[in-house]
Amino acid sequence: xDSGGRPPAPGSGGPQRPRSDEKHAxxxxxRVRAAVAARAAGAAARTRALARRVEQxxxxxxxxxxxxxxxxxxGPWLTSVFGLVLLIGIPLLFVTGALSYAAYNPGLGVLNDxxxxxxxxxxxxxxxxTHPSWLYRLTQGxxxxxxxxxxxxxLAKLWSVIPKLFxxxxxxxxxxxxxxxxxxxxxxxxxxxxxxxxxxxxLYYVFPGSFYTLHFYGAWVFIAAFVVHVCxxxxxxxxxxxxxxxxxxxxxxxxxxxxxxxxxxxxxxTAPAPPTMTRRGAVGMVGAGSLLLLVVxxxxxxxxxxxxxxxxxxxxxxxxxxxxxxxxxxxxxxxGIDPAHVGPDWRLExxxxxxxxxxxxxxxxxxxxxxxxxxxxxxxxWSTPDQHWSGLRxxxxxxxxxxxxxxxxxxxxxxxxxxxxSVVLRGNQIHDPRSLLALRVNGADLSLDHGYPARIIVPANxxxxxxxxxxxxxxxx
Numbered sequence: 378x379d380s381g382g383r384p385p386a387p388g389s390g391g392p393q394r395p396r397s398d399e400k401h402a403x404x405x406x407x408r409v410r411a412a413v414a415a416r417a418a419g420a421a422a423r424t425r426a427l428a429r430r431v432e433q434x435x436x437x438x439x440x441x442x443x444x445x446x447x448x449x450x451x452g453p454w455l456t457s458v459f460g461l462v463l464l465i466g467i468p469l470l471f472v473t474g475a476l477s478y479a480a481y482n483p484g485l486g487v488l489n490d491x492x493x494x495x496x497x498x499x500x501x502x503x504x505x506x507t508h509p510s511w512l513y514r515l516t517q518g519x520x521x522x523x524x525x526x527x528x529x530x531x532l533a534k535l536w537s538v539i540p541k542l543f544x545x546x547x548x549x550x551x552x553x554x555x556x557x558x559x560x561x562x563x564x565x566x567x568x569x570x571x572x573x574x575x576x577x578x579x580l581y582y583v584f585p586g587s588f589y590t591l592h593f594y595g596a597w598v599f600i601a602a603f604v605v606h607v608c609x610x611x612x613x614x615x616x617x618x619x620x621x622x623x624x625x626x627x628x629x630x631x632x633x634x635x636x637x638x639x640x641x642x643x644x645x646x647t648a649p650a651p652p653t654m655t656r657r658g659a660v661g662m663v664g665a666g667s668l669l670l671l672v673v674x675x676x677x678x679x680x681x682x683x684x685x686x687x688x689x690x691x692x693x694x695x696x697x698x699x700x701x702x703x704x705x706x707x708x709x710x711x712x713g714i715d716p717a718h719v720g721p722d723w724r725l726e727x728x729x730x731x732x733x734x735x736x737x738x739x740x741x742x743x744x745x746x747x748x749x750x751x752x753x754x755x756x757x758x759w760s761t762p763d764q765h766w767s768g769l770r771x772x773x774x775x776x777x778x779x780x781x782x783x784x785x786x787x788x789x790x791x792x793x794x795x796x797x798x799s800v801v802l803r804g805n806q807i808h809d810p811r812s813l814l815a816l817r818v819n820g821a822d823l824s825l826d827h828g829y830p831a832r833i834i835v836p837a838n839x840x841x842x843x844x845x846x847x848x849x850x851x852x853x854x
Contacts, residue, residue, distance in 0.1 A: 434546070436545035437545075440539075440540075440543040441543050441544075441545045443647045443648075444646075444647055444648040445543075446539070446540045446646050447646045447648060447649055447650040448646065448649070448650065449634065449635065449636040449646065449649035449650060449651070449652045450634065450636075450652060450654060450655070450656045450659055451536075451537055451540070451644055451645065451646060452636065452637035452640065452644050452645045453613065453614075453616075453617035453620070453637060453640050453642065453644055453645075454617050454618065454620060454621045454626065454637060454656070455537055455656050455659060455660075456534065456537040456538055456614075456617070456644060457613075457614040457615075457617040457618045458618070458623075458660060459530055459533050459534040459537060459663070460534060460610070460614050461614065461618065462527075462530050463527065463530060463531065463534060464607065464614075466523060466526075466527045466530070467527070467567075467600075467603060469519070469523060470520060470523050470524055470527070471596060471600050473516045473517070473519050473520035473523070474520050474592075474596055475501065475596075476516045476520075477513075477516060477517050477520055477756065477839070478502075478593060479501065479502050479503060479505055480505045480513050480516070480517075480837070480838070480839050481505075481839055481842065482504075482505055482801070482802070482803055482842075483495070483499065483502060484499070484502045485785060485801040485803065486801060488787070488799050488800055488801050489800060489801055489842070491587050491589035491590050491593075491796075492589065492590050492593050492594070495593070498593075498594075498597055504803055504805055505803070505806075505837065505838075506805070506837060507805060507806055507809040507811070507812070507835065507836040507837050507838075508809075508836070508837070509836075509837065510751050510752065510763075510811065510836035510837055511752060511754075511837070512837040513754045513837045513838065513839055514678065514752050514754035514760040514837075517678075517754055517755070517756060517758060517760075517839070518675075518678030518679070518754070518758055518760060520758070521574075521578060521674070521678070521757065521758025522671065522674050522675045522678060522758060524571065524574050524575070525575065525578070525670050525671075525674045525689065526667045526670050526671050526674070527571075527667070528571060528575075528666075528667075528670065529663045529666035529667045529670070530663055530667060531567065531571060533659070533663045535564065537644065538644065540643055540644060540646075541560065541642065541643065541644070542560070542564070544557075544643065556609070559602055559605050559606065559609075560606070562598065562599075562601075562602040563599070563602040563603060563605075563606050566595060566598050566599030566602050566603075567599055567603075569595050569599070570592065570595050570596055570599050573588060573591060573592050573595065574592065576588075577592070577756070577757065578689075578757050578758060579689075580757065613642070620637075621637075626656055626657070627656070627657040627660065628657070629655060629656065629657065630655060631652055631653075631654070631655050631658075634652040634655050634656065636649045670689070672686055673686060673687060673688040673689050674687060674689050674690070674758070675687070676690070677689075677690035677758055677759040677760070678754075678758055678759065678760050680760065680761070680762045681762075687759075690758075690759055699821070700818060700819035700820055700821035701818065701819070701821065701823070701824040701826075701827050703753075703761045703762070703764060704753070704759055704760075704761050705826050705827060706755050706757075706840055706841065708826045709825045709826050709846070712792045712793070712795070712798075713792060713793045714791065714792050714825070714846055716825070718791045718792075718846065719791065719825070719829055719830050719846060723737075723738065723791070723830055723848065724736065724737060724848065725737075725738075725741060725814075725831060725847065725848060725849070725850070726848065726849040726850070727774055727777060727778050727849075727850050727852075728778060728849065728850065728851040728852065729775075729778030729779045729780045729783075729851075729852050730778075730779055730780065731778075731779050734777060734778060738816065738830045738831070741768075741769060741814075741816060741831070742816060744769055744773075745769075745773075746767045746768060746769070746816075746817075747767065747768065747769065747770050747773075747810070747813060748765060748766065748767045749765075749766050749810075749811035749812075749813055749834065749836070750763040750764070750765050750766070751763060751764065751766060751811060751834055751835075751836050752764070753834075753840045753843060754839065754840055755839065755840035755841060756839060756840075756841065760840075764818050764819055765818065765819050765820070766813055766815040766817070766818050766834050767813070767815065767816065767817045767818075768813040768814050768815040768816040768817065768831070768834075769813060769814045769816075770810060770812065770813060770814075771786065771802070771806075771807045771808075771812045771813065771814060771833075771835075771850075772807055772808050772809075772810065772812070774814060774850060774852075775807055775852045778850075778852045780852035780853070780854070782804075782854070783804060783807050783852040783853060783854065784803070784804040784853060784854050785801050785802060785803055785804060785807070785852075785853050786801070786802050786807055786850055786851065786852045786853065787799065787800075787801050787849075787850070787851040787853070788800050788801070788802060788833055788844045788847055788849075788850060789844075789847070789848060789849040789850075789851075790844050790845060790846045790847055790848065791846045791847075791848045792845075792846055797841045797842070797844070798844075799844070800833075800841075800842045800844050802833070802835060802838075802842070806835045806838065807852075809835070809836060811835075811836045812833075812834070812835045812836065813833075813834050813835075814831050814832075814833060814847065814850070815828070815831065815832050815833070815834045816830065816831055827845065828844075828845030828846055828847070829846075830846075831846075831847045832844065832845040832846065832847055833845075833847060
């Protein structure tokens with residue numbers, strides 16, 4: 378109290394009594410914490426009790442039974458051998474597939490890009506180069522051939538881990554359930570990617586949507602699951618590979634083949650059967666299968682005499698003789714082109730900032746002709762050797778249209794509207810001196826199936842973007 382008998386004013390520095398709510402706040406907080414902890418403990422206890430009851434349920438008959446899987450060669454070492462091959466092959470497969478997507482120049486818009494909602498997944502896109510001219514032939518040939526060659530390894534890896542897919546109980550804990558879900562995404566993703574890719578190679582389109590879109594999104598789902606799986610299993614794979622010497626293991630005959638010691642992943646059978654094959658035999662069989670697929674696939678990309686061995690190639694291995702005797706993707710008839718579309722009334726329109734220029738084929742042939750030796754390579758993995766093309770440089774046509782500095786060109790075909798009946802090329806593709814509006818090939822007029830009366834040919838460009846039956850070029854800044 379001050380000298381006047383009044384209580385000290387707030388902030389005067391005199392003693393103050395704590396408010397009731399401030400006094401009891403710590404106690405309330407402690408009670409809340411205790412209640413939350415009690416509820417969490419109760420939930421954990423109920424979860425453990427439920428897990429114990431589930432574990433007590435006997436597994437269903439068949440593959441869920443521990444004694445169902447009896448192969449004595451199944452175990453961490455063999456699984457890790459196949460896994461090591463996939464650890465090398467799958468990243469290369471993903472990178473070459475991503476490069477294939479970039480080669481289509483999807484950043485130019487919906488005409489080129491079948492996945493306009495790719496969003497952040499298009500972070501790596503860049504202007505696809507035109508040098509060297511065989512770049513797309515190499516990257517896509519590796520992508521397709523490697524994908525086919527890895528099929529036996531993938532099947533062997535799935536065989537080696539199949540007991541994991543039938544674990545009982547299906548989920549022993551939240552962490553185990555998450556691991557099982559990641560395994561489902563991994564197995565489902567890899568099967569989806571390989572199956573859709575092989576169907577596309579064989580031109581067997583039974584997809585519920587665009588192969589382009591499905592394969593693109595599926596690849597990202599799969600590679601995410603693959604990275605998680607590698608992070609979880611790399612240590613175990615390394616230890617398994619070190620546990621048995623590869624030379625000694627591959628020298629072991631059938632009489633001395635023994636199961637591996639029990640492992641925490643449950644790959645080693647609890648009641649192994651007598652061996653009928655050595656681990657050497659399993660590795661050799663898978664390797665022989667991959668080698669056979671390499672022989673019957675790679676020729677479609679390599680060419681030469683090996684093209685005759687490409688039995689799995691979807692396109693004719695012997696396309697005939699003569700100047701136009703090389704592979705094609707789609708025939709004129711298959712896309713609705715008939716001679717009336719490209720007869721005497723056909724004209725090429727060249728658009729720029731001014732009036733459109735219109736040319737007959739005879740007028741185009743009367744201009745200075747340029748030549749280029751370029752292959753054709755397609756997404757299915759096949760490619761041709763270099764063909765000798767002649768026609769007009771795209772850069773010269775751009776200059777005629779008053780667009781010497783053109784940044785892109787819209788190429789339109791006379792074929793009915795559909796996928797890739799129109800395409801957009803980038804500035805670096807226009808200004809490469811080997812980029813042509815081709816009128817002739819190997820000294821002869823283009824055949825109708827090869828794009829008569831005029832087609833695009835650009836170095837390192839996916840074949841489907843080398844538009845055939847061209848009737849309009851629109852150059853843009």
